[in-house]
Amino acid sequence: MPIYSAPVKDIRFLLHEHFTLQHYNAMPAFAEATPDLVDAILDEAAKVAENVYQPLNLSGDEQGCRLEDGKVITPDGFKEAYSQYREGGWQGLTGDAKYGGQGLPQTLGLVLNEILVAANWGFAMYPGLIKGATESIYAWGTDAQKEKYLPKMYSAEWAGTMNLTEPHCGTDLGLLRTKAEPQDDGSYSITGTKIFISAGDHDLTENIIHLVLARIPGGPSGVKGISLFIVPRNVINDDGSIGANNNVSCGSLEEKMGIHSNATCVMNYDGATGYLLGAEHKGMKAMFTMMNEARLGVAIQGLAIAEVAQQNAVAYANDRLQGRALTGPKNPDGPADPIMVHPDVRRMLMTNRAFIEGARAMSIWAGILVDTTRQHPDEGERERAEQLLALITPVLKSYLTDQGVEAASRALQCFGGHGYIREWGMEQFLRDEL
Ligand SMILES: Cc1cc2nc3c(=O)[nH]c(=O)nc-3n(C[C@H](O)[C@H](O)[C@H](O)COP(=O)(O)OP(=O)(O)OC[C@H]3O[C@@H](n4cnc5c(N)ncnc54)[C@H](O)[C@@H]3O)c2cc1C
Incomplete structure (x- = not known):
């Protein structure tokens, strides 16, 4: 069975040490997002992702959705997992408090999205589409429309x-x-x-x-x-x-x-x-609010699948015994060394690691730009962020998804023939990503 452990340590490093989110507290959402609060949210998100969504990933893929009497039925366990998602208040995390959201930074939403997608991409798309729709309604709706739809969508009831x-x-x-x-x-x-x-x-x-x-x-x-x-x-x-x-x-x-x-x-x-x-x-202008949101979401999908595929490949490479290291046995008491010792396996894993770390940093930077465009008190800063975001969004969508496929493929290669076998989950990562 595939594994997944949310990369909370790496994310924390980027949020607190590299981008030092506390420097952005000229924006109200960031003032609320203290390191303690962010850490508590990350820990909780990791727990739900690892224990609730991820265990349904393989079975959800095998079972799929079905149409019965004109209604779509999701795979076993999805309804219960969605109830937990709804009750946890995850959907409204970055929504405007005026309509029942929690007003936290979009940057945090982006990071949580990576964890959710890596755990179970098919499941993650249901909340992902709600997020896109609420962004359009928030940007273009009348006050009456916002009051009618946003609270029920932020609460994930609709x-x-x-x-x-x-x-x-x-x-x-x-x-x-x-x-x-x-x-x-x-x-x-x-x-x-x-x-x-x-x-x-x-x-x-x-x-x-x-x-x-x-x-x-x-x-x-x-x-x-x-x-x-x-x-x-x-x-x-x-x-x-x-x-x-x-x-x-x-x-x-x-x-x-x-x-x-x-x-x-x-x-x-x-x-x-x-x-x-x-x-x-x-309509095209209004829909583009949703599409820009969706494009960053798609970029995150490339990163998320690379991360989960990589985690599985690393675990396998440390466990699978084949051949001996070129520099002499590293596991002399065993019948062979773990394949992690072989330069080409290391090359594949290191290439993936370099991509994942860079992609995550770029995504978080894009998240900060999104928050800046919406909240920065200085008009010049907002405009600058808007222009950078317009440039970087399609680049991220294209590069992170293209490289995400390559990373999932390299991770699968580390398994040799076993990568092709369903129970390891690697072929699902590659299929989902393609
Ligand atoms: C899993 C999945 C989920 C989806 N979800 C949604 C959804 O929720 N809502 C929704 O509305 N749609 C959704 N789509 C549809 C998706 O947005 C379209 O597939 C996409 O817009 C491309 O349209 P098309 O498939 O008709 O390809 P076409 O437009 O027919 O394009 C065929 C090929 O020609 C290329 N091409 C077309 N025009 C040009 C051009 N001017 N210059 C260069 N190359 C060009 C394209 O890049 C592509 O390679 C989904 C699709 C999939 C597969």
Whole structure:
């Protein structure tokens, strides 16, 4: 069985010694994040990740999600693990206190995300999508929309998704066809089909708040005519209770190479009631708030899988006895030396270690930039951070995921033929990462 131990010591070193987070307390979130509090949160996150999420990683991959009577069922144990996640108050950690969040730095959220993804990537994507959706609602929503959705999403009672892709339109979103027809009461009737929607449906929450890109008839063609809508799966009654289905359904589940425990859904909107988020025809701008968040999240996935794959490879290399060291036996009483003595095995592990340490430092730096753009009292500092973040976000997404694949592949190679065998978990890391 694969192992995982959250790299709390390395993270602490970066947060407290290298980046010295306490220097950032010109920003309110950092003033709250004292080293003691950060350490306590890290310790608790490590405990839950190692004991609750990680043990479900292999079984979640083997079982996957299934569609029963139009509803998506997550793998065994996911509902219970999600209840623990919700009760632990993890989702609202970085959310605005005005809407029930805890107001801690995004930097801390990023670090915790690494731990969650490394423990169980498929599981981590459910909360990850909520985070992306709340970021868009927070940035573009009216006060009434924020009050309606954010508290329930920060508490993880309601989930979230992002709906861009359609069968004929992926990268080129200007081609999208989903229609949003204005209604007399100010809402819109949303009709169309979206594909590849992560966490599009599941049994973890009582409602799912979909963010859907659609076209208002009569608007400009191409990307300039796209608007963003909030479309709850279930109607939310005036008293806040959950009503009937809002003509939103999951048509089917994609069978895919990895991340089996996360539902990738075909979503049908058949005259669903939607509410404009941000301005008409400015949907791409609003969606980019979520996409930037998602891009950093994807970068962290590259790092997280490299870390967990590396931990398993190191443990195996210290344990597996094959051949003798070039410099003479290092385990003279045993039948052979551990493969850790062989230069090429060391090369693979050291290459991974160098990548992981650099990638983690870069990610934390990006987290500090995110906090600076939002909170720094000096406008010049905010602007500088924004420009750096715009430059570094795609670089991190691309480099950390590309190298994450290479790192997972090298870690698998350390296992020889055993890397190809399911029970070791290494092929899952590589499949998920690819
Ligand atoms: C597991 C998984 C989860 C996903 N989750 C979501 C989700 O939650 N929500 C959502 O909306 N979508 C989701 N997607 C969809 C994902 O965002 C799309 O797959 C992506 O946008 C690419 O679109 P496409 O697959 O249609 O590829 P295409 O756009 O058809 O591209 C095919 C190839 O051509 C290249 N290409 C296209 N245009 C250009 C260009 N102008 N210049 C150079 N190269 C180009 C692409 O890089 C790619 O290699 C998910 C996909 C997967 C696999």
